[in-house]
Amino acid sequence: MNSDDLRYELTLLRDLGFTHLDIRQPAATPSATDDARSADNRQRGEAAELLAGLKAIAVVCEKCKLSKSRTQVVYGEGNPNADLMFIGEAPGRDEDLKGEPFVGRAGQLLTDIIKAMKLTRDDVYIANVVKCRPPENRNPEPDELEACHPYIQRQVEIIQPRVIVTLGRFALQSLTGKTYGISSARGQWLDYNGVKVMPTYHPAYLLRTPSAKKDVWADMKKVIAELGGESGT
Numbered sequence: 001m002n003s004d005d006l007r008y009e010l011t012l013l014r015d016l017g018f019t020h021l022d023i024r025q026p027a028a029t030p031s032a033t034d035d036a037r038s039a040d041n042r043q044r045g046e047a048a049e050l051l052a053g054l055k056a057i058a059v060v061c062e063k064c065k066l067s068k069s070r071t072q073v074v075y076g077e078g079n080p081n082a083d084l085m086f087i088g089e090a091p092g093r094d095e096d097l098k099g100e101p102f103v104g105r106a107g108q109l110l111t112d113i114i115k116a117m118k119l120t121r122d123d124v125y126i127a128n129v130v131k132c133r134p135p136e137n138r139n140p141e142p143d144e145l146e147a148c149h150p151y152i153q154r155q156v157e158i159i160q161p162r163v164i165v166t167l168g169r170f171a172l173q174s175l176t177g178k179t180y181g182i183s184s185a186r187g188q189w190l191d192y193n194g195v196k197v198m199p200t201y202h203p204a205y206l207l208r209t210p211s212a213k214k215d216v217w218a219d220m221k222k223v224i225a226e227l228g229g230e231s232g233t
């Protein structure tokens with residue numbers, strides 16, 4: 001491990017709450033060295049390894065109260081070098097039991113959307129801003145969103161997608177740290193640390209409101225165009 005890699009790992013541990021580590025190097029500030037390291041990681045195909053290292057920390061995480069009620073942590077899955085990342089809210093019952101994101105009814109709808117884009121779940125990366133199921137599927141609370149944020153931040157840094165699609169209000173607000181309203185924000189490109197973000201509705205909302213599917217499809221067409229693929233019509 002060279003010093004850049006070491007600094008990266010130490011910064012990660014600090015962000016995850018290991019407060020006894022004292023990191024005085026300017027590792028938290030993105031630098032030319034960090035950019036070079038990121039490019040290098042990608043070239044060497046190290047994203048999978050970095051994601052696995054972070055997962056090992058996440059699966060035993062007890063940073064917030066959701067650790068007490070979860071069955072298992074739902075870390076995220078997909079292509080470690082994906083151009084496209086979908087970010088949802090928090091696991092539901094099916095995900096909590098299976099340990100995989102978006103495998104229930106809303107997940108089936110997301111899978112259908114991905115297929116309509118002429119992609120598969122293995123082409124993209126799917127994760128949530130909160131990794132453990134809130135009891136009775138209640139909304140995630142501010143302390144939980146804050147405690148879990150370093151994980152999604154690192155996942156994005158490691159994967160370096162070209163486009164992120166946020167699903168629903170909590171994903172958008174937690175990722176960007178801003179309080180957008182979802183119906184006014186959806187369909188408009190935003191930026192997250194240099195990555196283009198397309199906010200859209202959550203598939204669970206589409207299950208209740210099928211008339212909104214056309215809006216999501218309009219948003220996905222913009223994503224397809226940005227990625228330079230076929231329109232999928």
Ligand code: URA
Pocket residue numbers: 088089090091092095100101102103104106107128204
């Ligand atoms: N809803 C989400 O936001 N994420 C999941 O993984 C499942 C349902």
Ligand code: SF4
Pocket residue numbers: 058061062063064065066067073130131132144147148
């Ligand atoms: Fe840790 Fe996130 Fe689970 Fe809370 S929700 S225990 S921060 S992994």
